[in-house]
Amino acid sequence: MISSQQLIEQIQKNVEVPWQSQRSDGFSDGILFGSGETTVTGIVTTFTPTLEVLRKAVSSGKNVVICREAPSYSRGERAPAFWRNGPAPSKDLLDNDAVWRAKQEFISRNNLVIIRFFDNWDARKTDGQLRGLSCALGWNSFHVAPGSGEDAYDPRNVYFRLPTTSLSSFAEGIKRKLNVHGVRVIGKPEAKVSKVALTHGLLLVADAERILRELGLDVVITGDAVEWEAGPYFQDLVTAGRAKGLVLLGDEASEEPGSGEMAEWLKGFVSEVPIEWMPAGEPFWTLPQAG
Amino acid sequence: MEEMKLSRRRFCQVTGSGIVMAPLLMRAQNHSSSSLTARGVVARIKEKVGVPWRTPTADEFKIGDPDAPITGITTTFMSTLDLLQRSIAAGNNFVITHEPKFWSAADVVSDVRYDPLYNHKVNFVEKNKMVVWRFHDHWHAHRPDGIFAGWNKIMGWENYASPAVNPFSHEYVIPETSLEELARDMQTKLKTRSMRLVGDPKLRVTKLVHAGHYIQQCMQALPNVDVLIVFECREWEAAEYMRDAIASGQKKALIQLPHEGGEEAGMEECARWLRTFVTEVPIGFIPSGDPFWMPA
Numbered sequence A: 001m002i003s004s005q006q007l008i009e010q011i012q013k014n015v016e017v018p019w020q021s022q023r024s025d026g027f028s029d030g031i032l033f034g035s036g037e038t039t040v041t042g043i044v045t046t047f048t049p050t051l052e053v054l055r056k057a058v059s060s061g062k063n064v065v066i067c068r069e070a071p072s073y074s075r076g077e078r079a080p081a082f083w084r085n086g087p088a089p090s091k092d093l094l095d096n097d098a099v100w101r102a103k104q105e106f107i108s109r110n111n112l113v114i115i116r117f118f119d120n121w122d123a124r125k126t127d128g129q130l131r132g133l134s135c136a137l138g139w140n141s142f143h144v145a146p147g148s149g150e151d152a153y154d155p156r157n158v159y160f161r162l163p164t165t166s167l168s169s170f171a172e173g174i175k176r177k178l179n180v181h182g183v184r185v186i187g188k189p190e191a192k193v194s195k196v197a198l199t200h201g202l203l204l205v206a207d208a209e210r211i212l213r214e215l216g217l218d219v220v221i222t223g224d225a226v227e228w229e230a231g232p233y234f235q236d237l238v239t240a241g242r243a244k245g246l247v248l249l250g251d252e253a254s255e256e257p258g259s260g261e262m263a264e265w266l267k268g269f270v271s272e273v274p275i276e277w278m279p280a281g282e283p284f285w286t287l288p289q290a291g
Numbered sequence B: 001m002e003e004m005k006l007s008r009r010r011f012c013q014v015t016g017s018g019i020v021m022a023p024l025l026m027r028a029q030n031h032s033s034s035s036l037t038a039r040g041v042v043a044r045i046k047e048k049v050g051v052p053w054r055t056p057t058a059d060e061f062k063i064g065d066p067d068a069p070i071t072g073i074t075t076t077f078m079s080t081l082d083l084l085q086r087s088i089a090a091g092n093n094f095v096i097t098h099e100p101k102f103w104s105a106a107d108v109v110s111d112v113r114y115d116p117l118y119n120h121k122v123n124f125v126e127k128n129k130m131v132v133w134r135f136h137d138h139w140h141a142h143r144p145d146g147i148f149a150g151w152n153k154i155m156g157w158e159n160y161a162s163p164a165v166n167p168f169s170h171e172y173v174i175p176e177t178s179l180e181e182l183a184r185d186m187q188t189k190l191k192t193r194s195m196r197l198v199g200d201p202k203l204r205v206t207k208l209v210h211a212g213h214y215i216q217q218c219m220q221a222l223p224n225v226d227v228l229i230v231f232e233c234r235e236w237e238a239a240e241y242m243r244d245a246i247a248s249g250q251k252k253a254l255i256q257l258p259h260e261g262g263e264e265a266g267m268e269e270c271a272r273w274l275r276t277f278v279t280e281v282p283i284g285f286i287p288s289g290d291p292f293w294m295p296a
Helices: A003-013 A051-059 A089-093 A098-109 A128-138 A165-176 A204-213 A229-240 A250-266 B007-020 B038-050 B082-090 B116-127 B137-142 B146-153 B179-190 B213-226 B236-246 B260-265 B265-274
Strands: A030-031 A043-046 A062-067 A113-115 A159-166 A184-187 A192-198 A219-222 A244-248 A275-278 B061-063 B074-075 B094-097 B131-134 B171-178 B194-196 B204-210 B228-229 B253-257 B284-285
Touching: A003 A030, A003 A113, A003 A128, A030 A250, A043 A051, A043 A165, A043 A250, A051 A098, A051 B236, A062 A250, A089 A098, A089 B213, A098 B061, A098 B213, A098 B236, A113 B007, A128 A159, A128 A192, A128 A250, A128 B082, A159 B284, A165 A219, A165 A244, A204 A229, A204 A275, A229 A244, A229 B116, A250 A275, B038 B061, B038 B131, B038 B265, B061 B236, B074 B082, B074 B265, B082 B094, B082 B116, B094 B116, B094 B265, B131 B228, B137 B146, B146 B179, B146 B260, B146 B265, B179 B253, B194 B236, B213 B228, B228 B236, B228 B260, B236 B253, B253 B260, B265 B284
Parallel strands: A043 A062, A043 A275, A062 A113, A192 A219, A219 A244, B074 B094, B074 B284, B094 B131, B204 B228, B228 B253
Antiparallel strands: A030 A113, A159 A192, A184 A244, B061 B131, B171 B204, B194 B253
């Protein structure tokens, strides 16, 4: 028997960095919905707890969902920086929203516990999101890592050297390997690429500047970019001949393999209940490209 | 970015803390072609835009000498380096851009001052004696909103504005079609390459809304429409909301466009509008275009 509170304590003990729980603005790691006293029947890890993921969790007999993004379509910020995203919907708006009401009722009716585990997971010495994504791409042997073993996926070790190919073949290969539709690319399709940086989530210009200090870097891969920030920044880099391109996988595609990594990590110290990674899947589909 | 009352104050704070702009001096204009300056064009825009000029605002000179003679005007959505090169090739040294020039909402130059790419872009502008001015807040504030007037025109939707709502709310009732047909039509007309969709391709749709960039706008808009159209919306907001809406049984869909797809036509509209009161120099709309392509 393990309660959801005991599960969190187990996570805190094993995360190997001081638990930093409270953000000044936005959701913090910990229980977002449900009770710490609930007995855990099984654990699901996922990028984002969609209604579909919650239904699958319940039908497989699991009542704890550990996620990176919160279930309410927001990171909970009251005053998000620089207009990049919206503020959290007000309680009044949420209470009157049919979609949210359906989801919240499902969560309550099934006594689910939803745990956010994002900031502390990312604070570990090993970047679980990066390691998960690298493994999903099959890129372990291309990793340019100064360390090895536990240190190989230090969050700074984002560089990979692959067999030289064109940017278009490179992007097509990634799209097939990860089985996603909404991959978006900046750069000349025929540009030759070999040395790449692999990141995940939302890439900001300051992150890009730091990553690009590495010499000979052709392409940066990430989840999403603000279209008046890192988007035109990479367009300009390409025009100036300073980089070959940017590949955007989509947030879910770039982060989801990390949830698989998290499930494996949890199995290392939680043996009382079954643990399963349930990918939320990409939200989008796309039209065939016009010629 | 779309105009949004609540966030405007915050935006201005950011603008104010970023870079110090030369004060804009209002002065009488001499309408002779040889002496027309960027500052002169902006003074006329202020006269014609039909709303009081706000301070602070994002609509300021971003780089270049506003008092130097101009050779021609380019209107565009995003003043990328490639766009600046094409503007010079077209003979236009004054660029009016809707979105920022230095990769942040308020063009906070202090953050990128030591970036070699910043210097590269500045050098190009100086070498070619260019001036860049941003026209965002007041073009949205113009009635009708200049950005959406351009969008309605390029989509051919000028007559589809819903009579049930405020004429500036960007809601539409279009002849019934399927989500997939609608998306194809939009892809063609907007010349977009990176549209992404949530929902059943065969869903019959007729009521649409431009739902802005943010989740609370989507929540407010969804009950009245079949389709939300968003751009520059983070993926943990509208897309996740829409797939839960569908999972909970609602017959709805989402079209997520690149930011250009939603707003670039509004800068073509801006060129048409400028030509009605600036006649001394050529005025051209040059699309910065969808920045993305999708692999096969």
